[in-house]
Amino acid sequence: PFDVLIVGGGPAGASAAIYAARKGIRTGIVAERFGGQVLDTLGIENLIGTKYTEGPKLAQSLEEHVKNYDVDIIKGQRAKNLTKKELIEVELENGAVLKSKAVILSTGARWRKVNVPGEEEFKNKGVAYCPHCDGPLFKGKRVAVIGGGNSGIEAAIDLAGVAEHVTVLEFLTELKADAVLQEHLYSLPNVTVYKNVQTKEITGSGKVNGITFSDRETGEEKHLELEGVFVQIGLAANTDWLGDTVNRNRLGEIIVDNRNNTNVSGIFAAGDCIDSPYKQIIISMGSGANAALSAFDYLIRN
Ligand code: FAD
Secondary structure, eight states: OEEEEEEOOSHHHHHHHHHHHTTTOOEEEEESSTTGGGGGOOEEOOBTTBSOEEHHHHHHHHHHHHHTSSEEEEESOOEEEEEESSSEEEEETTSOEEEEEEEEEOOOEEEOOOOOTTTTTTBTTTEESOHHHHGGGGTTSEEEEEOOSHHHHHHHHHHHTTSSEEEEEOSSSSOOSOHHHHHHHHTOTTEEEEOSEEEEEEEEESEEEEEEEEETTTOOEEEEEOSEEEEOSOEEESOGGGTTSSOBOTTSOBOOOTTOBOSSTTEEEOGGGBSOSOOOHHHHHHHHHHHHHHHHHHHHHO
């Protein structure tokens, strides 16, 4: 069996693997796609100490760094079940069962998509999901934010500080964001809010040049010319496969303490799949390191 088995090979999992392996303990990592969300990212400008890199390049260097240590890497495999017996057992979709004394869950998250024409085509070409990451690319430009919940309105306020103009598109008749955020939003001069509207299409040629939406009451369609669209309709943790083996919050995020312990001893969690407020590469890396050090501490005490 492994001493530590890490499930998920994004920034959190890679960091956990390196920190565990450096303790000289038997470490394994299983990942469906090594690199995780980083593989889908173009430019990265906020990984401190690296002025600029690109997702695929960072994913490759994460893997090279892990391979520098004695870590069993199992790629292209999905975990489908977790059980705690004498050891913790992780069952893969191919039927294999991996056993370990401690497990670190780092299966990340995914942005919910609006699923309209143009979204996929112009991803990273004007369609963005992370205002902290891509906001500065739209300095002086016009953008839309799809989604009027807390994350959408926070994004709109954030973007209003850099972009020339921000349009918020909300599907429901009211914004769902906290009142204080709405007040702040409505105090800004360069923001327009449309409620009860449905996004129909993100238009462009090579890159985004506009958005089409319809009024849900009258059916009337409107087209706006703009350069960027931020989709802010929620982030979903990749934790469905866990069922109720570990405690999760209503968003599906795994609940951990400040040592990344879940409610089950020997099972830790790190990165975007936990109940932490901000989801970023550097935060996930720190979280993975914290979880691995906690797992090591657990192993020497048990
Ligand atoms: P993930 O990166 O989501 O990795 C999860 C890992 O778990 C993957 O290996 C996946 O294959 C695996 N996995 C999932 N389920 C299973 C399963 N059942 N069995 C086995 N393996 C499984 N952050 C920044 O800091 N800067 C940026 O510029 C930036 N830009 C972004 C742009 C885009 C388009 C996106 C989508 C995200 C961006 N982010 C950015 C956010 C950043 O990518 C994430 O915060 C970070 O990747 C989270 O790392 P993680 O390891 O927790 O999870």
